[in-house]
Amino acid sequence: MTTTTDLDPWPAPRATGPVEATVTLPGSKSLTNRALVLAALAEGPSVVRRALRSRDTTLMARALTALGSHVDTTAEDWTVTPGAFDRAADVDCGLAGTVMRFVPPAAGLSTATVAFDGDPHMRTRPIGEVLTALRGLGVQVEDDGRGSLPFTVHGTGSVPGGRVVIDASASSQFVSALLLAGARYDRGVDIVHEGKPVPSLPHIDMTVAVLREHGVEVDDSDADRWTVAPGPVAPVDHVIEPDLSNAAPFLALAAVSGGTVTVRDWPARTTQAGDALRDILTQLGCSVSLGDEGLTVAGPERLSGIDVDLHDHGELTPAIAALCALAGSPSHLRGVAHIRGHETDRLAxxxxxxxxxxxxxxxxxxxxxxxxxALHGGVFHTYADHRMAHAGVIVGAAVDGVEVENVATTSKTFPDFAGFWSGLF
Structure with missing residues (x-):
């Protein structure tokens, strides 16, 4: 008997004609994990409705529960009951950048010691700037000078806070991490960025918007500066939007097959970076319309090449790169040096x-x-990166014989992605 594993190459389905489909996507990972952190820091219970149930969000729920809050994930809507951060904990970050970066600032409020580690790939992802900033705000952090996992936060029950200067050019999450816990610090936080432009600014806008929903006072009126006033975090019930970045492979399926795909419940207004797909797919030659049912994309006879700066939308690069490789004219994707520090060096x-x-x-x-x-079949390696898997299945939909290694890595943000994807053909 042959034994298969998650790492075995998975034959990507090939579209033999126009794909016509309407899909309902899981909730946004980015919104779910921000909502969970703020709910754990709030003054009373909150409910996170339509929460994404994936490895990243489950790791976040476990991390916050380990600190002393309680996140009940047994139902479709998750209930968060804040508690005293008063217990020693070991936090597994897995491959979740949001857990590695968002939880340590909250752990600084603990009266105990909190140790952080994750999957081997995570030990190469940047976190040193956040740890240095936390030290500057009064948090004791021990990392043996690595600036990476594993590290330990020694909480004292409170954080002085105040002004801190950081270089967030490697990740917007550096700013979001400090903002999320800032209202609970004695003097709040005043974050100043100095360095190359901050990537993925829509994610910081998302953080600011969610903070304000919780009644937190945030001043982002000056470029490269964000100030959070000290004060209570109000409990709020959130309804999580669909994950628009996860829409990329499904809308790309319409683009490469000449079909029509609708993603239900696409918000008319959103802070999600994935909303940029509307403009990018239009440039590629697709017909894009937003209506009551959702966002509908109809693919062209042949994709047109594009020249686009993805600095603010870097997470879309793998899917867009796959489409550019299939386009009938040249393309250039730029502004995304920072994605070399994502789950893998995505450009390489x-x-x-x-x-x-x-x-x-x-x-x-x-x-x-x-x-x-002209592309041909072969094995497409994913490097334990869910967005790389998305790129592989997009190419596989248009090219015979593409096999995607470790397609199961998509569970990071989309449980049973492979089964769902296959069902569209």
Whole structure:
């Protein structure tokens, strides 16, 4: 008997004609985990409705429960009951950047010692800037000078807070992490960014919006500066939007097959970076419309190449790169040097894997260029990165014989992605 594992190459379904589908996506990971952190810091219980149930969000729920709050994930809507952060804890970050970065500032409020570690891949992801900032705000952090996992936060029950200068050019999560817990610090936080432009600014806008929903006073009127006033965090019941970045492979399926795909419940207004798909897919030659049912994308006869700066929407790069590799004219994706520090070096990984399937791709320090070329089948490696898996299945929908290694890594933000995807063909 042959034994298979999650790492075995998975034959990506090939679209033999236009795909016509309407899909309902799980909730946003980014919104779910921000809502969970603030609910755990609030003055009373909150409910997170339509929470995404995935590895990242489950790890966040466990981390906050380990600190002393209680996150009940047994029902579709998750209930968060704040509690005293008064117990020693070991936090498993897995592959979740939000857990690794958002929980330590909250752990500074504990009266106990909290140890952090995660999957091997996570030990290469940047966190040192957050740890240095926490020390500057009065939190005792021990990492043996690594600036990476594993590390330990020694809580004293309160954090002085105040002004801190950081370089957030590697990740907007550095800013969001400090903002989320800032209202509970004695003097709040005053965060100043100095360095290259902060990537993925919509994610900071999302953090600010969620903070304000909880009654937290935030001043973001000055460029590269965010101030949170000290004060209570009000309990709030959230309804989580669909994860718009997770919509990328499904809308891309319409683009590569010449079909029509509708994503239900697309918000008319949102802080999610994935909303940029509307404009990007239009540039690629798709017909895009937002109506009462959701966002509908109809694919063209042939995709057009694009020249686009994805600095604020870096998480979309793998899916967009897959489409550019299939386009009928040249493309250039730029402004995304920071995604080299995501789950893997996404620029290097995309260049390597798309090249192996026949794409004419050139890797630049901050992006990728594509010249039209005929692609062929082969194994597409994912590097334990869910967005890489998305790129692989997009190419597989248009090219015979593509196999995606470790497609199960998509469970990070979309449980049973492979089964759901196969059901669309």
């Amino acid at each position: 990984a995309l260049a390597t894997e798309l090249d192996a399937l026949g794409a004419d791709v050139v890797e630049h320090p901050d992006g990728l260029s594509f010249t039209p070329a």
